[in-house]
Amino acid sequence: MKSSRRGFLKITGATAVGLGSMQVAGSFASSGTDDSVATKTSKNSAALTAKHWAMVIDTRKFHSAEDLEPMIEACDKAHNIPKHDDKNHEIKWLWKDEFKHVFPTIDDTYLNDRIKHLPFLVLCNHCEEPACCRACPTQATFKRDDGIVLMDFHRCIGCRFCMAACPYGSRSFNFKDPRPAIKHMNPEFPTRMMGVVEKCNFCAERLAVGKMPACVEASKGAILFGDLKDSESNVRKALKENYTIRRKLQLGASPAVYYIV
Amino acid sequence: MLELSIKGSKKYYGLLTILAGIAGIGVLFFLYQLKEGLGITGMTRDVSWGFYIANFTYLVGVAAGGVMVVLPYYLHDYKAFGKITILGEFLAIGAIVMCLTFVLVDLGQPMRILNVWIYPSPNSVLFYDTIVLFGYLVLNLVIGWNVLQAERNGTHYQKWLKPVIILSIPWAISIHTVTAFLFCGLPGRGFWLTAVLAPRFLASAFAAGPSLLILLCLLLKKFTKFDPGKEQIQTLSKIVCYAIIINVFFFLCEVFVAFYSNIPEHMDHITYLFMGLHGHGVLVPWMWASAIFMLTGIILLVVPALRRNETTLIIACVVIIVGTWIDKGLGMISGGFVPNPLHHVSEYVPTFPEIVITLGIYAIGALAITVLFKMAVSVKEEVGSA
Ligand code: SF4
Ligand code: SF4
Numbered sequence: 001m002k003s004s005r006r007g008f009l010k011i012t013g014a015t016a017v018g019l020g021s022m023q024v025a026g027s028f029a030s031s032g033t034d035d036s037v038a039t040k041t042s043k044n045s046a047a048l049t050a051k052h053w054a055m056v057i058d059t060r061k062f063h064s065a066e067d068l069e070p071m072i073e074a075c076d077k078a079h080n081i082p083k084h085d086d087k088n089h090e091i092k093w094l095w096k097d098e099f100k101h102v103f104p105t106i107d108d109t110y111l112n113d114r115i116k117h118l119p120f121l122v123l124c125n126h127c128e129e130p131a132c133c134r135a136c137p138t139q140a141t142f143k144r145d146d147g148i149v150l151m152d153f154h155r156c157i158g159c160r161f162c163m164a165a166c167p168y169g170s171r172s173f174n175f176k177d178p179r180p181a182i183k184h185m186n187p188e189f190p191t192r193m194m195g196v197v198e199k200c201n202f203c204a205e206r207l208a209v210g211k212m213p214a215c216v217e218a219s220k221g222a223i224l225f226g227d228l229k230d231s232e233s234n235v236r237k238a239l240k241e242n243y244t245i246r247r248k249l250q251l252g253a254s255p256a257v258y259y260i261v
Numbered sequence: 262m263l264e265l266s267i268k269g270s271k272k273y274y275g276l277l278t279i280l281a282g283i284a285g286i287g288v289l290f291f292l293y294q295l296k297e298g299l300g301i302t303g304m305t306r307d308v309s310w311g312f313y314i315a316n317f318t319y320l321v322g323v324a325a326g327g328v329m330v331v332l333p334y335y336l337h338d339y340k341a342f343g344k345i346t347i348l349g350e351f352l353a354i355g356a357i358v359m360c361l362t363f364v365l366v367d368l369g370q371p372m373r374i375l376n377v378w379i380y381p382s383p384n385s386v387l388f389y390d391t392i393v394l395f396g397y398l399v400l401n402l403v404i405g406w407n408v409l410q411a412e413r414n415g416t417h418y419q420k421w422l423k424p425v426i427i428l429s430i431p432w433a434i435s436i437h438t439v440t441a442f443l444f445c446g447l448p449g450r451g452f453w454l455t456a457v458l459a460p461r462f463l464a465s466a467f468a469a470g471p472s473l474l475i476l477l478c479l480l481l482k483k484f485t486k487f488d489p490g491k492e493q494i495q496t497l498s499k500i501v502c503y504a505i506i507i508n509v510f511f512f513l514c515e516v517f518v519a520f521y522s523n524i525p526e527h528m529d530h531i532t533y534l535f536m537g538l539h540g541h542g543v544l545v546p547w548m549w550a551s552a553i554f555m556l557t558g559i560i561l562l563v564v565p566a567l568r569r570n571e572t573t574l575i576i577a578c579v580v581i582i583v584g585t586w587i588d589k590g591l592g593m594i595s596g597g598f599v600p601n602p603l604h605h606v607s608e609y610v611p612t613f614p615e616i617v618i619t620l621g622i623y624a625i626g627a628l629a630i631t632v633l634f635k636m637a638v639s640v641k642e643e644v645g646s647a
């Protein structure tokens with residue numbers, strides 16, 4: 001069951017995870033280890049695939065916090081992110097912060113004025129060497145072959161080891177029931193239960209049906225998303241032509257999110 | 262032998278009732294937490310581990326500390342400890358029971374705990390930690406039970422037990438090493454990211470565990486016919502003395518490396534704990550208290566006359582237990598999370614329900630230790646070795 005499910009996730013690339021591991025688990029509960037189910041769903045020709053998904057954020061195209069709102073809102077809406085009143089219990093997949101917080105190790109006293117006051121988008125980096133996956137005692141968080149780091153909300157025991165391990169503060173824990181705090185319910189995406197961890201999933205559910213990530217779509221070209229291993233891809237072109245930085249490179253996690261500054 | 266634990270005086274039953282009562286209240290609050298979620302604790306998105314994991318870490322140390330009586334007796338044939346090894350083993354059992362309970366109540370989805378073994382993850386230190394902790398529990402149950410049974414029957418314990426006992430010695434070291442590895446292998450947490458964390462955990466464990474054992478021995482002496490012996494207590498107190506000095510030494514090594522190298526990621530956490538950071542410093546008085554407690558403990562134990570005096574020895578043990586608890590419990594966990602990876606300072610303070618649940622777990626542990634100690638003492642009284 002375990003290996004077939006894991007294989008399933010890999011093949012599909014995945015409506016599976018997109019629609020939530022909830023349904024994956026569900027479909028297997030009824031079908032056992034019947035592989036035909038997997039193959040049927042996997043033949044989604046519309047799915048966007050890559051050897052290694054990566055994101056390039058062109059921060060020159062943003063000037064104020066308002067400029068970032070549409071993207072954050074798009075993500076929140078697409079993924080049923082609850083809005084809790086208590087800041088301590090916040091669930092954040094995509095949010096904004098200042099340079100000195102996003103890049104604390106390269107923050108500088110006499111920083112360029114624009115960058116100093118510019119809000120930066122923050123999200124899971126989908127690290128090539130993800131400390132979160134290393135730490136997880138149940139493989140509830142795992143890295144797919146295409147580089148996307150995903151969560152299985154139904155396997156997570158809520159130990160929060162991954163939160164301690166993530167050096168980027170990308171993970172949130174459901175300290176309370178998220179459902180009453182969801183403003184716009186998106187029936188296409190599962191809601192989570194109390195007591196599990198979640199984070200940005202690089203919109204795996206949208207890629208699986210041929211759509212770009214919600215934030216990318218809402219960014220009007222300011223965020224690029226593509227295959228890092230394809231030298232002709234949009235992200236590789238952007239990386240070739242622009243100077244980019246990544247967060248806390250010295251930790252060896254190798255983030256897949258690049259920032260043009 | 263279990264029957265020995267149910268034949269007791271009124272006082273004994275009174276104690277059991279009180280402990281069971283506290284445990285019961287803890288359970289009620291835990292049910293409340295199950296319903297409402299971990300939001301009822303002081304833990305936050307930034308400080309995602311709190312009191313439960315702190316006490317868990319501390320008690321792994323207490324459990325490992327039991328080895329400080331087992332090792333001299335079985336490995337060095339230090340006969341005097343023969344009288345109290347069983348207490349060290351039973352203390353370890355109680356401590357591990359508490360540890361495992363703390364891990365359980367800390368989970369967001371405790372019903373899924375078995376996923377750790379259903380989907381074994383050799384990458385995860387937590388996976389190994391559950392294995393070594395369970396293993397240590399089983400080892401101590403087997404050893405403690407059989408050795409005590411043999412003592413009661415007036416025979417030597419079974420031959421096959423000896424290798425098991427020897428195994429339990431490195432195993433004790435392993436439980437605290439693996440527990441330290443939970444923290445010190447994480448890339449973004451400068452406070453924990455140090456090779457001296459496991460040795461430091463062990464040093465503080467070998468101070469705290471035997472300190473507690475001394476106090477428990479003295480309690481037994483006062484309330485039962487059991488006399489742990491002067492020499493035993495004195496040897497234990499020397500062990501505590503060395504261990505607490507080594508613990509403080511390791512900490513000072515940390516401070517040197519962090520501040521001489523001047524690397525912010527390493528300095529910030531220590532600064533936060535002892536001086537406060539960006540105007541936040543709930544732990545500052547606690548940390549200084551811890552430092553003063555540990556230093557007081559050292560002075561009281563280094564001076565032979567004070568160590569030999571029962572009153573000052575008791576004070577020394579108490580301040581060392583409290584000092585290391587603050588250091589490892591409050592400081593070690595919160596200190597690692599503050600400031601957070603984005604360099605924001607958000608502080609952690611445990612809530613009332615969280616503290617009640619914690620006390621409940623301590624009561625469960627105390628209950629286990631009381632019953633086990635009762636059994637041990639009754640056997641000793643029976644065979645006249647008390
Ligand atoms: S940013 Fe954090 S959560 Fe995301 S993959 Fe890296 S370690 Fe994991
Ligand atoms: S909280 Fe969930 S995803 Fe994170 S380490 Fe624990 S089981 Fe894995």
Ligand code: SF4
Nearest residue numbers: 075094200202203215
């Ligand atoms: S990639 Fe998708 S999940 Fe991640 S931040 Fe963008 S919209 Fe949210």
